[in-house]
Amino acid sequence: MLKQITKLKFILKNMFKLLILLPFIFFSEKIYAKENTITIASTTSTHDTGLLKTINKEFTKKFNIKTNVISLGTGQAIRIAKDGNVEILLVHHTQSELAFMNKGYGKLRYDLMYNDFVLVGPNSDNKKCSSIEDKLKEIANNKLNFISRGDNSGTHKKEKELWDLIKINTENHMNWYLSVGQGMGQTLLISNNKRAYTLSDRSTWISFNKKENLKIVCENLPPLFNQYGVILVNKELNRNLNIKDAEIYINWIISDSAKILINNFKKNGRQLFFFNHH
Numbered sequence: 001m002l003k004q005i006t007k008l009k010f011i012l013k014n015m016f017k018l019l020i021l022l023p024f025i026f027f028s029e030k031i032y033a034k035e036n037t038i039t040i041a042s043t044t045s046t047h048d049t050g051l052l053k054t055i056n057k058e059f060t061k062k063f064n065i066k067t068n069v070i071s072l073g074t075g076q077a078i079r080i081a082k083d084g085n086v087e088i089l090l091v092h093h094t095q096s097e098l099a100f101m102n103k104g105y106g107k108l109r110y111d112l113m114y115n116d117f118v119l120v121g122p123n124s125d126n127k128k129c130s131s132i133e134d135k136l137k138e139i140a141n142n143k144l145n146f147i148s149r150g151d152n153s154g155t156h157k158k159e160k161e162l163w164d165l166i167k168i169n170t171e172n173h174m175n176w177y178l179s180v181g182q183g184m185g186q187t188l189l190i191s192n193n194k195r196a197y198t199l200s201d202r203s204t205w206i207s208f209n210k211k212e213n214l215k216i217v218c219e220n221l222p223p224l225f226n227q228y229g230v231i232l233v234n235k236e237l238n239r240n241l242n243i244k245d246a247e248i249y250i251n252w253i254i255s256d257s258a259k260i261l262i263n264n265f266k267k268n269g270r271q272l273f274f275f276n277h278h
Contacts, residue, residue: 073153084238150179
């Protein structure tokens with residue numbers, strides 16, 4: 001009986017892995033059948049705010065090249081790029097991007113644009129934030145609820161770097177620290193419901209509507225800078241990658257035409273991203 005249960009667990013575990021991979025397998029087969037289509041693995045903030053939809057629409061209109069977007073956290077986006085499933089990466093964790101390049105997975109990388117992160121928390125927090133380190137110490141010392149994305153995204157990586165500044169290992173079990181394994185929108189929703197603290201990119205914070213219990217408690221501090229990079233994946237990873245059209249996209253997105261689109265993109269009357277390619 002024990003052997004049967006173990007065998008069943010093994011089958012279910014592998015079926016689950018297959019179900020996760022199937023969309024990418026199907027998607028890959030579908031896109032490689034079309035020469036004038038490229039696929040971009042993008043961080044959720046550029047997709048969920050609508051920025052990519054806006055700029056990709058103009059790109060397709062100009063070059064007649066279609067774009068498919070897979071919206072994931074930075075860590076997951078980099079993972080599928082390493083497997084040769086996309087032509088372009090648009091993510092926001094420079095250290096991971098440079099490691100990707102140094103190991104030969106990427107052919108070209110450019111700084112593209114920036115915004116910043118904000119630490120948000122309950123409306124009842126009226127204390128001035130003089131430094132992100134002091135605020136995180138206050139949260140930890142008083143065991144105030146903190147919600148982490150916990151999904152290896154660029155935001156999650158930044159959050160872990162901030163905890164490292166005050167020598168707190170978030171891998172240790174702490175009952176006030178909740179890792180939810182969710183995207184930014186869901187993490188903000190949970191934080192709002194629990195009146196808890198969390199780290200968000202400013203663009204998602206501005207675009208997010210269900211935040212009546214939250215406000216920004218720390219902002220405009222150097223450690224919260226948020227750089228986005230765009231990467232052309234190495235064609236050696238997959239002979240089916242449409243590198244010719246991907247190069248056209250890369251050259252266009254760092255051009256003055258894309259700069260105007262990025263800088264003019266707003267939500268609730270506020271600019272979300274700032275072009276900074278040199």
